[in-house]
Amino acid sequence: MSAILRLARSGLRGGNRASAIATVLVAALATVGVVAGFSVRGQGGPEVDRIYQQAGRPDLVVYGTPQTLEGLRRDEAFAETSPVTPFVDAAVTFGPDSVDARIAALPADPAGVGRPLLRSGAWPGPGATGEVVLDQAAATEEGVRPGDQVRITIDGRPATMTVVGTAVDLTDCFYPDCDPIRLFVDPAALAALAPAPGSVTVAPGPATGPGPTTQTALLIARLTEPDRADAVAARLGTRNGVVGVQPWPDTRDDILVRDRIFGASLAGFGVFVLLAAAFVVAGTATARLLARRREIALLQTVGYTTRQIITGLVGESLLLGAVGVLVGWVIGTLLAPFLQVGLGGALGRPGLRIEPLSLLGSAALVGAILGAATLIPARRAARQPVSDVLRDAPPRTAAPARVARLLDRLRLGPAYRYGLGTVLTRPGRSALTAAALAVAVAAIVVGGGFTATMDRLVAEPARVGDPYDALVVVDHGTDPAALAGRLAGTPGASGWYSQTDRRTTLGDQTFLSRAIGGDPADAGFIVREGRPLRAAGEAIVGYGLLRRFNLQVGDTVTVRAGDTPLTLTIVGWYSETEDGGELLMYRAEMLPGVPPDAYLVSTGPGGTPEALAAALRDRLGPDVTVHARESDPDGLGMFTVAMRLLAVLVLAVSLANLAATLLTGSRERSRTLGVLRTVGFTVRQTLAQSATGGAALGLAAGIVGLPIGLLLLHVLANQVTIGIGAGPGLTEQPAWSLLAATVPATVLAGALAGVLATHRLSRTSASALVRWE
Structure with a gap:
């Protein structure tokens, strides 16, 4: 065991430190994508369910005449109800626009069913006729704070009231997705605001349509069987005197409409993150082992067994992966609250959610990929003849000969010939690197298509039903x-x-x-x-x-x-x-x-x-x-920004992998580069050969990733538009400029990564490169 531990530690010292850091970085970036994506996807629903419990589980809101609602309080489906609450129909002025509002008296029981939840400030004082608590979502959207004044109009009669607090109310979804916004006043203030002394004559509740000019109120109920909210709503909706029923499942769906859009898209983009993580981690681990072939052979000469070498190499990779997963989990957890969309200002930014399961899941995913990626090349490296490895004998295959004949036909200069040859003679490693970059290209194409689709929905509101x-x-x-x-x-x-x-x-x-x-x-x-x-x-x-x-x-x-x-x-x-x-x-x-x-x-x-x-x-x-009409329905602008960030994250993971692969490949070829330098290779030619290899990988990734991205765009975008209710067939192609620039951009990115990976070695003396260990 001590020998295995010494072998694992040796990989983290000396010349292998740079590639080890690259492995940690790649594992961390992949973990950030996985953790942040799944955290954002799951944080909206639990937050809404939490305030639903805090509000006393308002399973059903019934609108109707006070007499009818009083009779309904004894319905067998109800476990508990709020008092029958009259309200006043009004309008609140924000700048040049007015917003429909509903003004109700504060509940007599502060712990009752459907109680509003105070978020800032305080409730109006007893008998205060000029104080009001404003809907938290409306206050955030319009920049209203406790201490500000708002103008309220009731039946053409204006009134100015002071906002003393903000609250969350669950009788409907949040402004601006839904209105009327809800305001709460002291009972004395409600009596003063009512259209006629001693009475409250109002309009029906949301989604009910107009009714007669009679007293209308609402009743909030907690059901004995919450899963039957729809069935109870259907039964009560036919009662005389009931003008509307709002079950909690419908309200919850409305609250989470933006979250549903974002969640559906994250499900698609999660595929890219996972694919990128798989290719990246596997490619990086393989490259690191290829760069250590001579070290492995030397260890065998001093008595290390094949099992010890394989176990030590796998243990080293798992240790690096564990560090990367931990760093990525912390970053992803901190990042997730800033990616929240869908709840407006009603609930504020979610707090940090420490989820050990996401850490364990990410560790299992990255660990499995690292273990498999390390085990296969480690077995191969440990079983190669020691003498061949120590004298840098070429692999015993016909591949180099076929590659040489291909390069002869291309009639390339020596630097370009050597750079392209290094890619073609390592087909496995090159395929993994190009695949990871192709996933990033596909993600960029899909992200561009999603952005174009959402921009079209914003520009043509009829596409979202407006x-x-x-x-x-x-x-x-x-x-x-x-x-x-x-x-x-x-x-x-x-x-x-x-x-x-x-x-x-x-x-x-x-x-x-x-x-x-x-x-x-x-x-x-x-x-x-x-x-x-x-x-x-x-x-x-x-x-x-x-x-x-x-x-x-x-x-x-x-x-x-x-x-x-x-x-x-x-x-x-x-x-x-x-x-x-x-x-x-x-x-x-x-x-x-x-x-x-x-x-x-x-x-x-x-x-x-x-x-x-x-x-x-x-x-x-x-x-x-x-x-x-709102120019950005359902906050689609926020959605497109978040999707661009996710696409950039996938691209960052893949570019980090490309740089790590080229770096380890350069270190592997350091002795060969030293020999080339002794026979006249210049610094410029050294950089050119590495840039050629990187450009070749970028070209392959662009050619493969572009059509795959276009295909996946239609599949995933259809799933998103179906998920939000608009139906399939609304997908827009990415901008032609983006499609035209994709392949040249990947070629340029590969070339730049190659130059950066070889920059240090290109300035190292030939004698030092020949002695490189």
Whole structure:
């Protein structure tokens, strides 16, 4: 055992230190990619589940009249409920825009079901009528802090209140993905803000559509069987006096919509990281052993057995890998919170999550690759004739002769001939190095394609189900016909359509449906199969709903939208990301007499959402709330930045491997380089031969990686767009400039790595190189 330990330690001393450091670096970079990728993929869901538990497990939110909700509190499905909570419908002004808001009194029981969670500041004091606690996500998005003042409008009556704190509320997903934003005040303040003394007359909850001008409230329940939230929501949604039901699984999915996008993409990019790690670690370990052939032969001459040599070499590689894994695990763990997307400002940046399982998993992965990569060449090196190794005899194969004949045909100069020959005479090592770099090329191509795809989704919002530029929300007393006439005369407006949302049931499952009014031609949804929605009795569905219920174009379904039964024929499916694409649309004529929730207006050529929103405010006056469409739906810009970082990480791993391989190869050939220097090789020729070898590896990697990247882009991007509900077929090709530059860039990177790897040896004297040990 002591002999094996001495052998393992010898590999970490002297001339092998540089290659040992390279092995540690490669293992660390590979571990960073694996740990950071899987940490980011899994950190959003647990964080949301944690605050769900802190909030008393709000499994179901029911909107309706106070009398109806009081009766529901005794429902057998409920384990515990909050008090029936009246609320006021309002608008909060942030800069030039107003945002729909819901103002509720603070819960009487601070430990009850669905309680808001205070994140900063304090709750309003008893009897304080000018203090408010603001939605944490809205406060972060708009830069509002405790002590700031906000302007609130209720039924046309403005009020200014002081923000004393921020809180997280789980009755709906977070702003800006969902509204209304939620505000909390003292009961005395709610009574002062109410439209009429002693009463609270408000609009229904989210995704429910307008109701009569009566008192409306909400009830939050914890279920005895949380897994049956959808079934309970479907049953309660048909009760008289219930205007909407929101089950926690739907809310959770909405909260994690961006996380779902990012997680689906990380699953694809994780393949690249793992492949890069495998090729890189295997190539580096093989190169290190080839560089130590003479050392192994000398150890055999002094009595080391083949088993001792193999065990010592494998132990040395595992020790280096363990150091690299530990360093990479620490870096990846520290990096993961900064890569979080999907939860907006509601929860803040996640804290550090120390996950020993990710350390053990990474160690097992890298250890298995290192062990296998070291064992095979170690057995081969230990079994070579000692005399042949010590006198640098060429390998007993016909490969060098075939390589020489090939190089003779190319008629290259001596430096280029020798550099290319070193690559061709080590086909195994060269293949591993080129494969790792090809994985990086494929990752860059896929990353460029993902970026182009997401940029197209941002530039064309109809691809994510938002074919409009401005949203108009009106009071329930507004005459729809009069408003439609005023919309048509707005400068810069090219068309509009209306929508009315309903929580809808099919069997015992619930989802969102939307009644579309106005001119069907103005609802410019991108229908991917079938045809657009035109008449009553027809429906188009998002791809997510198509998959969830195993539906097809041409099917007829019977659903219940709120308390209205509808029989619809599916005439097409379209691109939609809201609720993961689980959305059904039908014509507003099927809800006669029901006024729309909102009007969605499109601008003409050259117009902008902001300019259209300003024109609508001027045209329609203060009785409506107008929102310009977000230019970055669902935070896709953050997503593309993160994906570029991951692609760069894979590239860094592969370039580190290329440099390490060329470095160890140069050290292996040091004595041969010394001989060449004695017969007239110049420093420039020495650098040229190494650059030629690196360029050859880069050329092979570019030629192989480019088509593989294009193929994988379509496979992985389709999985991502399917995962977010938009459906397949939305993939965009990377920029042609990127594709054209890929192969030249890999050739140049290989040449530069070759120059850097040989720079020190090129300036070493010939006598020192010949004596190199």
